[in-house]
Amino acid sequence: MxxxxxxxxxxxxxxxxxxxxxxxxxxxxxxxxxxxxxxxxxxxxxxxxxxxxxxxxxxxxxxxxxxxxxxxxxxxxxxxxxxxxxxxxxxxxxxxxxxxxxxxxxxxxxxxxxxxxxxxxxxxxxQNPEKNNWVKFDRVYLDLDAKEMYIDEELIDLTHTEYIIAEMIFQHPKRVYSRQDILAHISDEDKFIFDRTVDVHVKNLRLKMKDEGKLIKTYRGVGYGFNKEFLHI
Structure with a gap:
């Protein structure tokens, strides 16, 4: 074979x-x-x-x-x-x-x-030849097929909107997204998005990620992106 x-x-x-x-x-x-x-x-x-x-x-x-x-x-x-x-x-x-x-x-x-x-x-x-699609940084895994986040072996209970934001940032770690970029990406995914702010979603995402929340950085005056200090982990 x-x-x-x-x-x-x-x-x-x-x-x-x-x-x-x-x-x-x-x-x-x-x-x-x-x-x-x-x-x-x-x-x-x-x-x-x-x-x-x-x-x-x-x-x-x-x-x-x-x-x-x-x-x-x-x-x-x-x-x-x-x-x-x-x-x-x-x-x-x-x-x-x-x-x-x-x-x-x-x-x-x-x-x-x-x-x-x-x-x-x-x-x-x-074996099933179709392997799941995964993105990994440090101890964080994103299952792009199941739309789930794991830290080590623990499944992190994210809302769909929180997961979508995480996926945007982790799949394109060299890009910084403005709040409008993120809002445009998730507004079709969550009908309640206009009742909240992007900042609240990112804050909740970081809290749920605990120590690994350090991987998501606020770029003042611009928006949010992957913390480039950790790109070579």
């Missing part, structure tokens, strides 16, 4: 991890290899929009494979990607627990590289 997929590989055994990562990369996959749970969490947080599948060893330092699987299933962006447990633990209860946590497949070590690749390709074929 033609591969334009990124795989999160969590494996603390250097020789095994290097062999599998190299094998998959030769077949056209991009592999993000984490040698422990902390590094896996970092990849999930920073590269969530790129991930298509995860291969997890259960026994790894800091956060084990089960914890990593749980984080994936609770994450707003990667919660639907296939998860494959690859582990030397062969007790049936471990396999059952892994599947109950949301794993899609379970391979016992030792396993041939070709067998692992076959399982990976089978899982990817079952």
């Amino acid at each position: 033609s591969n334009h997929h990124t795989i999160l590989l969590v494996e603390d055994e250097v020789e095994s991890g290097e062999m599998l990562a190299n094998f998959l990369e030769m077949d056209g996959f991009e592999v993000l290899w984490a040698k422990d749970g902390k590094q896996a969490f970092k990849f999930i947080d920073e590269r969530a929009g790129d991930l298509h599948l995860a291969i997890l060893d259960i026994m790894v330092p800091h956060h084990d494979g089960k914890e990593i699987c749980k984080k994936i299933r609770q994450h707003p962006v990667v919660f639907e990607i296939p998860v494959l447990f690859l582990t030397a633990r062969d007790e049936e209860k471990d396999e059952i627990e892994g599947l109950e946590l949301g794993a899609d497949d379970y391979i016992k070590k030792p396993a041939s590289l070709n067998l692992i690749k076959a399982h990976v390709e089978s899982l990817l074929r079952r």
Whole structure:
């Protein structure tokens, strides 16, 4: 199959991890290899929009494979990607627990590289090829299809108008919008818009975003836009 997929590989055994990562990369996959749970969490947080599948060893330092699987299933962006447990633990209860946590497949070590690749390709074929459209800055995710905002794994309860303003600003972070620009964009979306001011909508949006409200800046005398100090996060 033609591969334009990124795989999160969590494996603390250097020789095994290097062999599998190299094998998959030769077949056209991009592999993000984490040698422990902390590094896996970092990849999930920073590269969530790129991930298509995860291969997890259960026994790894800091956060084990089960914890990593749980984080994936609770994450707003990667919660639907296939998860494959690859582990030397062969007790049936471990396999059952892994599947109950949301794993899609379970391979016992030792396993041939070709067998692992076959399982990976089978899982990817079952996936919906249409991935959600996401915009991410810092800890904030916008799901452009569902019209939802998440901060880390928490869904933020925005009004439709607040979401539309956030989407304008996050999709075009180099642009500053005047109040009239924003009003023109949202007036058809919210019939009550003329009963409120744009300033109130932006204030409420920032309050709901808490610490991440810093990403939206007031440009005095102009309007609102993305805080350019954070464009390189």
